[in-house]
Amino acid sequence: MHAIETEGLRRVFRRRRRGLFGSREDEGPAEVVALEGADLVVSEGETFGLLGPNGAGKTTLIKILATLLTPSTGRARVRGFDVESQPLEVRRRIALVSGGEQAGYGILTVREQLWVYTQFHGLPTREVMPRIDAALERFGLADRARSKLSKLSTGERQKMNVIRGFLLQPEVLILDEPTLGLDVSAARAVRVAVREWVREAPARSVLLTTHYMTEADELCDRVAFIHKGRLLACDTPDALKRRVSDRTTYRLETDAAGGPSGDGLLDGIPGVAATASTDPAAGRTRYVLSLADEGAIGEVVSRLSAGGVRIRSLRSERPTLEDVFLAATGEGLGDGA
Amino acid sequence: MIGVARAARSFRSAAWLGWSVDTNWADPVTIGTLLVVRPLAATMLLVLIFEVARGTGSADPRFAHLYVGTAFYTILGATLHAISFVVMDDRERYETIRVVATSPVPLAAYVAGRGLSSLVNSCVGAGVILAFGSLALGLPLRPAGLLSPLFLAGFGLGVASAVGLAIGLAGVHLVTARHHYLLGESVAGVLYLLSGAIFPIEALPFGADRLARLLPFTYWLEALRRPLVPEASACSPTLAAISDATLLAILAVSSAALGAGGLALFRACERSARRRGILDARTDH
Ligand SMILES: Nc1ncnc2c1ncn2[C@@H]1O[C@H](COP(=O)(O)OP(=O)(O)O)[C@@H](O)[C@H]1O
Ligand SMILES: [Mg+2]
Numbered sequence: 001m002h003a004i005e006t007e008g009l010r011r012v013f014r015r016r017r018r019g020l021f022g023s024r025e026d027e028g029p030a031e032v033v034a035l036e037g038a039d040l041v042v043s044e045g046e047t048f049g050l051l052g053p054n055g056a057g058k059t060t061l062i063k064i065l066a067t068l069l070t071p072s073t074g075r076a077r078v079r080g081f082d083v084e085s086q087p088l089e090v091r092r093r094i095a096l097v098s099g100g101e102q103a104g105y106g107i108l109t110v111r112e113q114l115w116v117y118t119q120f121h122g123l124p125t126r127e128v129m130p131r132i133d134a135a136l137e138r139f140g141l142a143d144r145a146r147s148k149l150s151k152l153s154t155g156e157r158q159k160m161n162v163i164r165g166f167l168l169q170p171e172v173l174i175l176d177e178p179t180l181g182l183d184v185s186a187a188r189a190v191r192v193a194v195r196e197w198v199r200e201a202p203a204r205s206v207l208l209t210t211h212y213m214t215e216a217d218e219l220c221d222r223v224a225f226i227h228k229g230r231l232l233a234c235d236t237p238d239a240l241k242r243r244v245s246d247r248t249t250y251r252l253e254t255d256a257a258g259g260p261s262g263d264g265l266l267d268g269i270p271g272v273a274a275t276a277s278t279d280p281a282a283g284r285t286r287y288v289l290s291l292a293d294e295g296a297i298g299e300v301v302s303r304l305s306a307g308g309v310r311i312r313s314l315r316s317e318r319p320t321l322e323d324v325f326l327a328a329t330g331e332g333l334g335d336g337a
Numbered sequence: 338m339i340g341v342a343r344a345a346r347s348f349r350s351a352a353w354l355g356w357s358v359d360t361n362w363a364d365p366v367t368i369g370t371l372l373v374v375r376p377l378a379a380t381m382l383l384v385l386i387f388e389v390a391r392g393t394g395s396a397d398p399r400f401a402h403l404y405v406g407t408a409f410y411t412i413l414g415a416t417l418h419a420i421s422f423v424v425m426d427d428r429e430r431y432e433t434i435r436v437v438a439t440s441p442v443p444l445a446a447y448v449a450g451r452g453l454s455s456l457v458n459s460c461v462g463a464g465v466i467l468a469f470g471s472l473a474l475g476l477p478l479r480p481a482g483l484l485s486p487l488f489l490a491g492f493g494l495g496v497a498s499a500v501g502l503a504i505g506l507a508g509v510h511l512v513t514a515r516h517h518y519l520l521g522e523s524v525a526g527v528l529y530l531l532s533g534a535i536f537p538i539e540a541l542p543f544g545a546d547r548l549a550r551l552l553p554f555t556y557w558l559e560a561l562r563r564p565l566v567p568e569a570s571a572c573s574p575t576l577a578a579i580s581d582a583t584l585l586a587i588l589a590v591s592s593a594a595l596g597a598g599g600l601a602l603f604r605a606c607e608r609s610a611r612r613r614g615i616l617d618a619r620t621d622h
Contacts, residue, residue: 013614060614066439069614091441103432105358112357119350120440120447122343164436 001080003172003205004042004065009074011035011060034060036229037074042172047198047206049220051213051321053331057229058209059098062176065207066096079171092121095170099180101161106150110141110160113149117164128167135163139189155186162190166197173197175208179215191219213321223321227329241319244327248294249317252287255310256280265307272296284312344446351442351450358431359419359454376411376462377469383407383535384474399537401476401569405562406534408466412459413499413532413554414525419455420503421521423448424510428619435617445603448507449500456496467565482564487581491560494588498553501595508603511610515620528554537573550575553591560584 013032035057042048050058063069064076067087075082081089104113111132118128136142139159144152152160158181165173175194179187198204210216216223217237224234233240256278266274271292278285291297294316304311326332383403427434437447470476482488506521513520529535531545532554538546549555555576563570563581571577579587610616 063614068435068438068611068616070612088441091439094439096435096439098435101432103436105354105431105433107358116350116354117436117440119353120347120437120442122346122441168440 001044002041002077003044003046004040004048004076004078004207006038006040006061006065006076007074009035009038009040009061009064009076010072011057011064011069012072033229035064035071038226038229038231040224040231040234042205042207044205045198045202046221047194047208047219049216049223050207050209050226051211051216051223051325052209052226053211056211056226058211058226059176060229061226062096062098062174062207062209065090066094066174067091068096093171094174095165095168096174096176097162097165097178099175099177099182100158102154102157103161104149104157107148109146109148110136110152111145114160114164114167118167121168123167123169131167132163135166138193139163155182158182159186159190162193166193171203171205173204173206175206177209177211179210179212187215191215194219213325217321225325225328227325227331232328233324237321240321240324244319244324246292248291250287250289250291250297250300250314251317252289252300252304252314253312254285254287254304255312256283256285265303265309266300269296269299269303272300274300340443343441344443347442347446348450348453351447352453355423355451355454358451360458372458372461373465376408376459376466379411380404380407380466380469398566398568398572401566402537402562402572403535404470404474404476405467405478405566405569406558408463408470409558409561410529410532410534411466412456412463412496413528413557414522415459415462416452416456416496416499417503417506417525417528418521419459420449420452420500421506421510422518423451424507425515425518427451428617429515432617432619438611438616444607445504445507445600448603449504452503456500476566477568478565479567482566485564487560487585488564490585491557491588494585494592495554495557495560497592498557498588498595501592501597501599503599505595505599505602508599508606511603511606511616512613528552531555533558533573533576537576539573539575546575553588553595556584556587556591560588 011034013034015030015032038057038061040061050061052058060069064071064083065078067083067090070084075084077083078090079093081093083090108116111129114132114135115125115128118125118132133142133145136145139162141156141159141163144156149157149160162175162178165175165178173194178194179190182190194206194208198206208216208219220237222234222236223240225232233243235243266272266276266287266289273290274287276285276287289297289300297314297316301311301314322332384400424434427437438444467476467478471478471480502524503521506524509520510517531541531549532552533541533549538549538555541549556579559570559573559576559579560581563577563584607616
């Protein structure tokens with residue numbers, strides 16, 4: 001059974017001119033197509049990433065899957081249940097955590113607040129309390145267990161809400177930009193926890209949205225790009241990167257090795273294209289090498305050593321998901337990517 | 338059956354939550370103010386106005402009519418406000434409505450449970466007002482009336498009607514922005530005038546008495562006054578002419594109708610909010 005399946009999912013927002021709710025801007029288009037025919041399959045056990053810039057339609061897709069929003073057309077199923085006709089079955093199997101989330105009652109303690117959430121899912125108190133304490137421990141909030149929420153920092157409150165997602169024991173954990181606004185170490189703790197959580201039981205799956213490409217790269221088995229409401233390339237991070245280029249780039253720096261091309265030391269190695277530039281002032285030569293096969297780097301190094309050239313630095317430069325996104329859309333991922 | 342059990346469990350958790358969140362038990366001064374001082378202060382103001390306007394004492398049945406009516410009206414007012422306001426509070430202030438709406442909890446049961454503590458507090462407040470009236474103002478209250486079937490059944494059915502209406506108003510809050518937060522209080526204010534809490538309905542101007550006769554809360558207050566202060570009930574000949582059994586029948590029908598209607602309105606608004614994606618949307622400024 002698939003964790004998530006969508007077919008031709010489309011959502012249009014109409015701007016309401018005289019609605020009771022929301023702003024009454026008269027500018028801008030009367031309609032915004034937030035999602036344009038999304039087809040997506042997330043398998044059981046998979047951690048799936050939706051990567052796209054702000055306004056791409058990530059939250060819209062998430063809200064539809066979490067039954068907070070109905071699609072204009074198309075279908076979506078979570079663990080085989082239709083989000084429109086079987087919302088209760090869907091809600092039993094999901095937990096949604098949104099980045100920057102500050103939800104909670106200031107007067108409750110962290111433990112009380114987390115316990116209340118578990119009650120909404122009908123989990124037995126006796127089983128839940130030890131898990132709450134363990135989760136607080138691993139997220140470094142153990143000493144805050146009996147603090148009132150009003151005394152927590154925004155980061156601590158957000159961590160508490162991430163903990164909620166794990167505690168509810170969903171089959172599908174839905175994370176909408178979960179590390180948004182967290183400091184580096186808290187963000188790392190969240191990523192580690194997600195990875196471990198999904199591995200603990202085979203039926204668990206994670207759908208995660210982010211506009212941080214490293215997060216998607218590090219965490220996700222598969223990634224789909226989303227741009228202006230459309231789902232673009234969808235594959236494993238490695239396969240996506242291979243799409244931009246099947247060659248690997250190396251940057252190599254040596255002590256100045258004579259002539260502009262290092263005396264032609266690197267000429268004629270099969271599958272290697274080298275360009276070199278020498279900086280006489282610094283006494284260095286810099287090579288950019290494009291390799292059809294990564295293994296060819298060994299031959300490069302032995303030729304330079306044999307020629308008596310000292311290698312100062314060598315690093316491989318793989319395409320990032322950002323490069324792939326750029327190639328697919330002509331646009332970057334925006335800040336922080 | 339599973340649905341009922343789930344609703345009951347959700348109601349319980351939500352009631353615990355409301356209890357802990359809306360009543361600061363750690364602070365006796367706040368509790369005292371909430372349960373005793375506030376309801377008494379509001380009632381005293383009315384007593385003063387009555388005394389000044391009439392120059393008569395608390396033996397006047399019209400005083401008892403007003404006093405008892407106002408005491409019980411506070412329960413209606415608190416219920417309408419508290420239950421409907423849960424939606425605003427949990428969406429705009431605590432931001433927890435998204436968590437509830439994506440959990441298997443029936444939202445209407447949650448909202449009612451979360452407002453329960455305010456309802457109970459207002460009942461305590463009404464009791465304090467009545468005790469004060471009886472002990473300090475010489476209100477001719479018959480305590481035995483509290484145990485009469487008319488009072489007990491009438492009280493329960495009236496509260497059920499109020500909860501049904503309040504759930505409907507909570508539904509309206511699901512699709513309206515923050516600045517409509519006074520909805521519950523506005524409706525309660527209109528009902529205060531129209532359901533004969535202050536004036537006997539015969540005294541209402543512009544044919545408003547015909548409206549009053551359509552409101553279940555008019556019969557509710559009558560069903561509470563009659564066993565407690567029979568003299569006060571006599572202030573309104575129209576209502577005094579209705580038998581106990583008829584009063585209860587009217588209240589039984591109204592609580593069923595308002596319960597079903599309120600729930601239907603709530604569900605329609607919930608569907609609409611999910612369709613528009615505004616269920617968890619904080620009002621932006
Ligand atoms: N309730 C709404 N009403 C109108 N437009 C909306 C609403 N929600 C989202 N949008 C629009 O839909 C598009 C996608 O938004 P969203 O799904 O929030 O993007 P993301 O989460 O990727 O940043 C944006 O253009 C946004 O302005
Ligand atoms: Mg978003």
